Amino acid sequence: QYPFHASQHQLGDRPVLSGEYVCEHPPYKVLMVSQSPLVIYIQNFLTTDERAHLQRITKDTFTRSGVTSNNNHNNKDKSSTTNNHNSALRTSQSTTLPPSDPIVACIETRALLFQGYDTPRSHLEPLQLVKYAPTEHYHFHTDWFTSPGSEGNNRVTSFFAYVHVANGTTGGGTNFPRLGEVPAEGRWCDEGILDCDAEWEKGVTFRPVEGNAVFWVNLLPPDGKGGRVGDERTLHAGLPVTGGGKIGLNIWTREGPVAERTGL
Numbered sequence: 346q347y348p349f350h351a352s353q354h355q356l357g358d359r360p361v362l363s364g365e366y367v368c369e370h371p372p373y374k375v376l377m378v379s380q381s382p383l384v385i386y387i388q389n390f391l392t393t394d395e396r397a398h399l400q401r402i403t404k405d406t407f408t409r410s411g412v413t414s415n416n417n418h419n420n421k422d423k424s425s426t427t428n429n430h431n432s433a434l435r436t437s438q439s440t441t442l443p444p445s446d447p448i449v450a451c452i453e454t455r456a457l458l459f460q461g462y463d464t465p466r467s468h469l470e471p472l473q474l475v476k477y478a479p480t481e482h483y484h485f486h487t488d489w490f491t492s493p494g495s496e497g498n499n500r501v502t503s504f505f506a507y508v509h510v511a512n513g514t515t516g517g518g519t520n521f522p523r524l525g526e527v528p529a530e531g532r533w534c535d536e537g538i539l540d541c542d543a544e545w546e547k548g549v550t551f552r553p554v555e556g557n558a559v560f561w562v563n564l565l566p567p568d569g570k571g572g573r574v575g576d577e578r579t580l581h582a583g584l585p586v587t588g589g590g591k592i593g594l595n596i597w598t599r600e601g602p603v604a605e606r607t608g609l
């Protein structure tokens with residue numbers, strides 16, 4: 346019933362007084378897809394109430410998605426997430442979630458804990474929702490930058506969670522063309538996690554399933570010489586939605602503090 350128990354539940358005709366929202370993490374299930382690059386599939390990462398809440402607080406706030414200028418050497422950390430090139434590469438609509446919202450903060454905490462105890466909240470970019478109508482897509486890209494604005498400020502990890510998938514949606518999978526075959530792939534297909542239709546045979550395609558998420562590590566392990574470089578094998582795309590619609594959630598963790606959050 347959480348997180349809306351306060352308003353929904355009545356004790357007799359007396360409203361429940363303790364209206365405080367309590368951040369609880371659902372018992373999600375993890376399945377390893379690939380060890381290298383590390384890719385993990387997470388079932389029930391977002392609860393039904395959380396998904397409804399995210400949609401409610403972002404209603405009418407979506408604007409045309411931006412694309413990071415990946416190869417711009419002057420690309421300051423700040424601009425890398427805030428510049429909004431309109432691009433045929435990414436035809437969706439996006440919006441940023443307020444970190445001050447307690448439910449958003451709870452999802453952030455979950456994403457931080459998933460990665461161990463050493464990732465500070467300041468390394469998270471503000472969470473982003475992305476919405477696709479039919480024909481909309483995000484062409485093949487990596488989430489890491491070829492020239493991050495400052496050393497140590499690349500995107501180490503990504504979560505892409507499915508917040509809403511309209512009934513009868515077709516297309517809209519998340520495709521990783523360079524991932525090898527998943528062991529026991531047939532079972533993943535049967536369980537509705539992977540789309541194994543011939544059309545998207547290349548690599549691995551996750552079907553959009555509400556509440557579930559894909560997590561991966563964007564950067565190669567440290568080489569002892571300082572900076573970490575991007576892993577080309579994490580190339581991926583949001584395939585065109587061909588019917589229905591999808592809303593996804595990006596959670597990006599940087600190597601260092603994020604300007605938008607720290608005001609630096």
Ligand SMILES: O=C(O)CCC(=O)C(=O)O
Nearest residue numbers: 483518519582583584593
């Ligand atoms: O829509 C998808 O399935 C993937 C979106 C994505 O990769 C992104 O927003 O960076």
Ligand SMILES: [Fe+2]
Nearest residue numbers: 486487488581
């Ligand atoms: Fe991406």
